Amino acid sequence: MADTQVWNADEESAAPPLPPKKKRMRLTGKEKAAVFLLSIPDEDSKKIMSGMKEDEIREISRVISRMGVMPQEVVKAVRQEFLDKFEYHQFDVRGGMGKVKDLVMKALGKEKGRHLLKELQTGPKNTPWEILNAMEPTLVATFLTNEHPQSIAMILSQLQTEQASFVIDFLAQDIQQEVIYRMAKLGSLPPGAMEDIEQSLLTELDALGATRGGYAQEGGGGVIKVAELLNMMSREVSDNLLSYLDEEDNPLAEEVRKEMFLFEDLLLMDDKSFQTLLREVGNDELLAALKGADERLKEKFFQNMSERAAEMLREDLEMMGPVKVADVESAQQTILKAARRLESEGSIVIMGKGSDDVVL
Numbered sequence: 001m002a003d004t005q006v007w008n009a010d011e012e013s014a015a016p017p018l019p020p021k022k023k024r025m026r027l028t029g030k031e032k033a034a035v036f037l038l039s040i041p042d043e044d045s046k047k048i049m050s051g052m053k054e055d056e057i058r059e060i061s062r063v064i065s066r067m068g069v070m071p072q073e074v075v076k077a078v079r080q081e082f083l084d085k086f087e088y089h090q091f092d093v094r095g096g097m098g099k100v101k102d103l104v105m106k107a108l109g110k111e112k113g114r115h116l117l118k119e120l121q122t123g124p125k126n127t128p129w130e131i132l133n134a135m136e137p138t139l140v141a142t143f144l145t146n147e148h149p150q151s152i153a154m155i156l157s158q159l160q161t162e163q164a165s166f167v168i169d170f171l172a173q174d175i176q177q178e179v180i181y182r183m184a185k186l187g188s189l190p191p192g193a194m195e196d197i198e199q200s201l202l203t204e205l206d207a208l209g210a211t212r213g214g215y216a217q218e219g220g221g222g223v224i225k226v227a228e229l230l231n232m233m234s235r236e237v238s239d240n241l242l243s244y245l246d247e248e249d250n251p252l253a254e255e256v257r258k259e260m261f262l263f264e265d266l267l268l269m270d271d272k273s274f275q276t277l278l279r280e281v282g283n284d285e286l287l288a289a290l291k292g293a294d295e296r297l298k299e300k301f302f303q304n305m306s307e308r309a310a311e312m313l314r315e316d317l318e319m320m321g322p323v324k325v326a327d328v329e330s331a332q333q334t335i336l337k338a339a340r341r342l343e344s345e346g347s348i349v350i351m352g353k354g355s356d357d358v359v360l
Contacts, residue, residue, distance in 0.1 A: 027078070034063040035070055035078045054283035055309050102341060128201035129158045137166035143204075144171070149178035154197065157183050157225055165232035176237075177244040184226040184245065184252050223252070227259035231336065235329050261340065263293065263332040265350070267300055269339075273348035274304045280338040287316055288331035291323045 027035065037045045037060065049057055105113040132140050132155070144152045144167070152171075156164040156179065168176055230238040245253035269277070278286075278301070290298055290313075298317075302310040342348045 027074070030059060030063045031067075032078050032081070034060055034067060035075060036082055038064065038067075038070075039075050039079055055312060128198055128205055131205050132201075133160050133163050137163065138170050140167045141170035149175060150182050151197075153179045153182035153186055155201070156229075157186055157222075161225070161228045162232055165229045168229065169233065169237065173240070177241060180226055180229070180241045181245060181248050181252075183229075184223055184256055185249075186222055186225075223255045224259050227256050227261075230256065231261055232333070234326070236325075261336060261350070263289070263336060264297060266335075266339065267297055269348065269350055271304055273342075273350065274300065276348050277335070277339050277342060278304060280342065281335055283313075283316075285331045285334050286313070287320060288323055288327050289335050290317060291320060292325070292328035292332070 037048065049060070052060070101113075107113070132143075135143075140163075144155065147155070152175070156167060159167070168179065171179065230241060233241075242253055242256065245256060266274070266277075286301070290301060293301075302313065305313065339348065339350065343350055
């Protein structure tokens with residue numbers, strides 16, 4: 001009892017002994033994240049972890065496995081820190097169909113996502129382009145079968161890029177080539193021509209019983225539109241169509257190539273932009289995409305990851321078996337779509353292919 005301090009109430013100048021200072025527990029960011037996940041209901045933790053990358057789940061799991069019982073004051077402090085940061089952080093909240101489309105496609109995949117997006121469309125469709133955008137691509141291709149390639153080119157140039165790319169996939173190869181060539185050379189139409197075409201299409205679509213309601217019309221044709229379409233197609237189809245353009249009009253084909261954004265063009269991104277893109281890419285997609293990438297691009301990915309993450313990715317690639325070309329192309333397209341979205345939002349910068357321009 002020699003170390004015990006006693007407060008003598010008879011001594012006016014004496015003060016009660018202060019309680020011993022508790023050693024403040026210092027937590028790393030990962031430990032705080034682990035504490036927060038453990039402090040909320042399991043169902044909520046699962047939802048949060050389902051949105052994390054595989055390497056992030058692995059790291060947080062290691063931290064949790066080493067943790068014992070955390071003091072209540074530590075748990076409260078971690079939760080309060082999270083709430084404070086959440087309350088005072090400025091979020092750029094922006095809606096719109098573009099955002100809905102991105103979220104739905106990520107959550108449900110391409111096919112289910114497209115069906116749900118169609119269900120979300122409300123209100124009457126007033127133009128044939130809106131009707132054709134909402135129809136199944138196979139039906140649109142069938143509808144256009146007997147049209148002249150010039151007419152098909154003009155019609156597809158008015159559709160949303162993704163829808164037009166699906167429709168072209170269902171056209172015969174010789175028609176595909178003619179349509180892409182004519183779209184690339186498509187200029188502005190004479191006054192009144194568009195109104196005549198719209199009225200004619202509406203009459204034909206009404207005869208088919210096409211339902212009205214939703215999407216808005218995009219821009220016209222030209223080199224940029226064709227480049228966007230080819231970006232969304234499989235590598236085999238886009239290469240075949242570019243070869244055809246080379247034969248018909250090599251300078252035109254070169255213009256299209258300059259506007260295209262290929263997986264190899266990710267090498268043109270600065271490191272900061274590259275790291276931003278990596279945060280949007282899932283581990284499975286990255287593995288499949290890099291399976292078919294050249295060594296320079298692989299190194300670009302490795303250099304913009306942590307040493308541990310790069311090492312794990314290298315090991316996974318070495319252990320990975322054969323992958324279908326279609327799966328590699330699909331994964332690469334997913335990453336390119338993420339890059340194009342981030343570029344349009346101003347989150348990343350991609351140096352213009354073949355020039356010194358900067359795309360903001």
